[in-house]
Each structure stands twice: as structure tokens, then as C-alpha cells.
Amino acid sequence: MEIIIRPDPAATSEMAARIVARLVRDDRRAVLGLATGKTPLRLYAELARMHRDEDLDFSRVTTFNLDEYVGLPPEHPSSYHSFMTEHLFRHINIGPARVHVPDGMADDIPACCSRYERYIRESEGIDLQILGIGRQGHIGFNEPSSSLASRTRIKTLTETTRSDSVEEFGGVEHVPRHVITMGIGTIMDSGMCLLLAFGKEKATAVAQTVEGPVSAMVPASALQMHEHCTVLVDEEAASELRLADYYRHVFKQKPEWQRP
Ligand code: F6R
Numbered sequence: 001m002e003i004i005i006r007p008d009p010a011a012t013s014e015m016a017a018r019i020v021a022r023l024v025r026d027d028r029r030a031v032l033g034l035a036t037g038k039t040p041l042r043l044y045a046e047l048a049r050m051h052r053d054e055d056l057d058f059s060r061v062t063t064f065n066l067d068e069y070v071g072l073p074p075e076h077p078s079s080y081h082s083f084m085t086e087h088l089f090r091h092i093n094i095g096p097a098r099v100h101v102p103d104g105m106a107d108d109i110p111a112c113c114s115r116y117e118r119y120i121r122e123s124e125g126i127d128l129q130i131l132g133i134g135r136q137g138h139i140g141f142n143e144p145s146s147s148l149a150s151r152t153r154i155k156t157l158t159e160t161t162r163s164d165s166v167e168e169f170g171g172v173e174h175v176p177r178h179v180i181t182m183g184i185g186t187i188m189d190s191g192m193c194l195l196l197a198f199g200k201e202k203a204t205a206v207a208q209t210v211e212g213p214v215s216a217m218v219p220a221s222a223l224q225m226h227e228h229c230t231v232l233v234d235e236e237a238a239s240e241l242r243l244a245d246y247y248r249h250v251f252k253q254k255p256e257w258q259r260p
Contacts, residue, residue, distance in 0.1 A: 001223065002230045003210055003247040004260070005238040009198040012234050013042035016130070016196055019230070019260045021050050023128050028060040031120075033129030033187070034088070035066050035140075036080045039196050040130055041087060048091035058094040062123050064116075066131075066140040066187075068102040070109070070154060070178035078168045079104065102152065102180035113152040113180060120186065129190035133197050136160055137205045137218035141181035148214075148222045150183030184222050193229040195220065197237040206233055207240035230260075 006012040020043070023030050034040070050056040065080055074081035081101045089099060100119055106112035120126060131139045136158060142150060143158050155178065162175040169175045187193065197206050209220040210231055223229045238244050251259075 001210060001226075002250075003238075003241070004230065004232050004251055005241075005244060005248055006232065006234055008234050009042060012196060012198065012232050013040075013046055015260050016040075016043045016194060016232055017046035017050065019194060020047060020128065020130070021054075021056055022260075024056060024058065024061055027127065028057060029062070031062045031064070031123050031125065031127045033064050033066065033126040033131075033182070033190055034084065035130050035132045036083045037132045039132035039198060043130070043196065044088040044091075048088065051092045056092075058092045060098075061094055062098045063094065063100060064120055064123075064126060064182075065101040066129075067179050067181040068104040069176040070104050070180060071176055072104045074101070074105075104180060106180075109154050109180065113154070116152045116180075116182075117186065120189075126190040128192045128194060129187055131187070131193060131195045131220075133195060133202055133205050133209065133220050134161055135164065135201055135205055137208055137220045139184070139187060139195070139220045139223070141179040142184050142187075142219040144217045144219065146184060146216060146219045148188075148216055148219070149185045151186050152180065152182050155179055155181050184219055188222060188226055190226075191228065193223055193226050195223060195229065195231045197231075197233045199234070200236045200239060202233075202237040203240040206231070206237050207242070211242055 068080045072079040102116055103112050136144050141155050157177055165175045166172050208218045212221055214221045214224050
């Protein structure tokens with residue numbers, strides 16, 4: 001794993017945006033895996049700015065979102081469809097046919113999940129998967145005890161995850177209990193994973209992910225087995241890393257051409 005510690009969420013997000021933009025410039029047909037939540041907001045704002053000010057072209061990019069709430073139609077203001085439209089898609093030149101978000105309203109959820117996996121395969125796989133992390137170490141909504149080989153499927157949210165979404169729903173009683181999420185196996189098939197985390201409340205999950213044992217109890221720890229995973233965190237999220245000084249040292253030694 002490559003662990004990069006930046007001073008704050010702004011500097012971290014700018015670096016993440018440079019990594020995504022480089023891929024999109026090198027390969028106009030890039031396939032991006034996208035996350036929702038608070039963590040990627042600055043990254044998406046920066047990509048939108050790069051589109052506006054630097055002609056970053058998304059017209060041939062394809063995207064797959066990690067997850068969606070079961071029972072929410074795309075137009076629901078708290079759906080991840082709406083989130084993505086609001087924070088990224090309406091600000092860039094990506095066509096609706098190239099955008100994929102799981103269908104939270106599907107009658108046949110297993111069939112919808114298999115279709116999602118098929119669409120990813122038909123797009124020749126995800127080149128770069130953007131990830132946030134839950135306080136209990138989830139990626140996507142693969143909650144603790146998820147199979148590390150899992151594929152896209154329905155999952156039941158933990159009460160910790162539901163309580164983290166209270167703001168968007170205006171009360172815990174309105175937060176859905178189920179989601180469709182890409183599996184850990186699906187995420188692990190991506191060419192590169194870019195995990196972002198900010199703030200003290202993510203510090204334990206980040207330390208367990210990077211320095212703990214690989215365990216289904218911390219699903220993000222599966223990323224230790226990924227060939228090309230970059231963990232990009234701010235100082236607060238890095239505060240429980242035992243080898244933080246070593247990671248800083250490694251980054252300082254990188255030749256200029258290798259730096260994101
Ligand atoms: C969202 C997702 C989740 C979030 C995680 C962190 O699509 O897959 O794993 O990335 O729950 O959420 P925030 O960023 O709101 O702290």
C-alpha cells in the first residue's frame with residue numbers, strides 16, 4: 001500500500017483530484033468507480049473546477065457508483081443518484097448513458113446486482129475506484145463480517161452507519177436499513193483503489209485498515225491484498241498510524257515524477 005499523509009482535507013482532495021485527472025487525460029475512456037458521502041465532496045468540486053477551467057474532458061469516461069439505498073427512487077433528494085447529480089455529474093460533460101448507479105427500486109434485487117457486475121465486466125473493469133471509509137472500517141457498504149470475496153448484493157446497514165446518515169434524512173427513523181453495494185471482491189478487481197479519509201473519527205479505522213490484520217471485521221483491510229492501492233489521508237485521520245513518520249519519509253523521498 002502507498003500511504004500519503006497531507007496536512008488537511010483540502011490538500012488531500014487536491015492530490016486525489018490530480019490522480020483522477022491524470023488518468024482521465026491519459027485514457028479518455030477511463031472507467032471510474034465513485035463513492036458518495038462527505039469525504040469525496042472536495043474531490044468532486046475540484047474535478048468540476050478542472051473541467052471548467054482546464055478542459056478536463058469526461059465525455060468518454062464511464063462511471064460506476066459503489067452503492068445505493070434500497071427503496072429510494074433516483075429522484076429522491078437523499079438517493080445517491082441525486083447526490084452524484086448534484087455534486088458531480090451536472091458540473092461535468094458526462095453523458096447519462098455512461099453513468100451507472102445501482103437501482104434501489106429494482107423488483108428483483110439479485111438480478112439487478114448480477115446485471116451491475118455484468119455492466120462492469122462489459123466496460124472492461126474499473127480502472128480507478130475512489131473509496132471513503134466508515135468508522136467501523138466499511139468500504140462501499142460492506143459492513144464488518146462481509147465476505148472479502150463478495151460481489152454486488154444487498155446488505156443490511158449497521159446502526160453506526162445509519163446514525164452517520166441522520167443529517168441527510170432528518171431523523172434516524174427515515175434512514176433506510178438496506179443498500180445495494182459492490183462487494184469487496186468487486187472493489188478488489190479494480191485496477192487501482194484510492195481510499196480517502198479525513199478527521200479523527202476515521203483514525204482508528206484507517207490504522208486497522210493499513211496496519212492491522214486482514215480481517216472481515218475491518219473490510220477495508222482487504223485492500224492490503226490489492227496490488228495498487230493508495231491511502232490518502234489528512235493528519236487527523238493518520239493520527240493513530242504507528243508508522244506515520246515512515247510514510248512521510250517515503251513520500252519525501254519520492255522523485256518528482258512519481259509524485260501525484
Ligand atoms: C458511500 C460509501 C461509504 C462511505 C463511507 C464514508 O458511497 O461507499 O463507504 O464512503 O461511509 O462516508 P463519509 O465520507 O460520509 O464519512
